[in-house]
Amino acid sequence: MTTDTVFPVRLALGAAPLAGLYAGVDEETAFATLTAAHAAGILHIDTAPLYGSGLSESRIGGWLARHPSARCTLSTKVGRTLTPATGQPASHFIGGDRYGTRFDYAEPAILRGFEESCARLGRDTIDTLLLHDIGAMTHGSGADAVFAQALTEALPTMARLKAEGRVGRIGLGVNEWQVAMQLLDRFPIDVILLAGRYTLMDRSGLALLDRALAAGVEVWAAGIFNSGLLAGGDMFDYAPASATLLARRDSLRTLCAAFGVPITAAAIQFAARHPAVTMTLVGARDAGEVAAAVTSAATKIPEALWARLNEGIA
Numbered sequence: 001m002t003t004d005t006v007f008p009v010r011l012a013l014g015a016a017p018l019a020g021l022y023a024g025v026d027e028e029t030a031f032a033t034l035t036a037a038h039a040a041g042i043l044h045i046d047t048a049p050l051y052g053s054g055l056s057e058s059r060i061g062g063w064l065a066r067h068p069s070a071r072c073t074l075s076t077k078v079g080r081t082l083t084p085a086t087g088q089p090a091s092h093f094i095g096g097d098r099y100g101t102r103f104d105y106a107e108p109a110i111l112r113g114f115e116e117s118c119a120r121l122g123r124d125t126i127d128t129l130l131l132h133d134i135g136a137m138t139h140g141s142g143a144d145a146v147f148a149q150a151l152t153e154a155l156p157t158m159a160r161l162k163a164e165g166r167v168g169r170i171g172l173g174v175n176e177w178q179v180a181m182q183l184l185d186r187f188p189i190d191v192i193l194l195a196g197r198y199t200l201m202d203r204s205g206l207a208l209l210d211r212a213l214a215a216g217v218e219v220w221a222a223g224i225f226n227s228g229l230l231a232g233g234d235m236f237d238y239a240p241a242s243a244t245l246l247a248r249r250d251s252l253r254t255l256c257a258a259f260g261v262p263i264t265a266a267a268i269q270f271a272a273r274h275p276a277v278t279m280t281l282v283g284a285r286d287a288g289e290v291a292a293a294v295t296s297a298a299t300k301i302p303e304a305l306w307a308r309l310n311e312g313i314a
Contacts, residue, residue, distance in 0.1 A: 008272065018285065034063040035287075106149065125168070131172050174195070175197065220277070224267050
């Protein structure tokens with residue numbers, strides 16, 4: 001029995017970095033990143049209007065126009081409406097068009113957002129449409145009203161697009177496992193994109209994964225580096241990491257290194273070990289980051305390291 005394994009990881013490209021997340025990316029670099037991902041067999045791209053105020057979607061659409069025979073599937077999101085504005089694009093993004101964003105889960109906004117995303121992507125249909133950020137972390141005291149509108153307007157509108165053949169599958173794109181758990185018994189969905197809540201640093205979403213598996217709902221693991229902290233950065237969930245979090249990351253990195261494994265490899269393979277997880281999203285801003293993700297996904301990891309990580313020992 002081998003003590004070194006490579007758990008199969010189906011990688012998808014998270015396209016927020018292509019729109020200048022934290023640092024600017026020019027168009028040709030973005031196109032080269034998409035080309036490298038496709039050549040490496042990464043055939044799903046996830047995006048959203050929020051990413052660079054539509055810039056991510058526009059760049060994907062531009063790349064697809066240059067590569068009309070490219071085999072790839074797309075997911076994007078609704079629930080945030082782009083509004084003309086002066087100043088900088090959406091928070092954390094460098095560059096992009098001058099648009100603000102506002103939350104709007106009403107039927108007309110869902111339909112408008114879907115059509116605008118299709119136009120930017122150069123597609124008449126979208127493989128997967130996700131409802132973006134409907135939890136208390138985002139909406140605070142207004143979360144109950146948002147959830148009610150999601151049930152009565154947003155999700156039924158998305159389901160109608162699916163019934164019409166405009167959308168292949170529908171689901172949620174969230175950073176909060178609680179709201180996804182709340183929804184599972186209330187409305188039929190196909191996919192949950194869960195960001196940052198089932199990672200080496202934060203395993204709070206495990207109960208949701210177990211519940212989704214029982215319900216036959218796919219989970220896509222996103223935010224697996226927790227805003228870059230597990231890849232050597234100093235951000236966690238879009239904010240500067242505390243000293244406690246940095247120490248926790250360093251302890252995990254030391255443990256992985258003791259087994260000869262880069263922490264990035266363990267981070268990429270960790271979520272995929274749960275049977276509910278069918279795709280793992282990795283953000284990349286250049287071809288080198290794509291290559292690094294592919295290498296990490298193929299790195300053999302000793303079962304003894306997984307045992308230590310699963311014990312929470314670091």
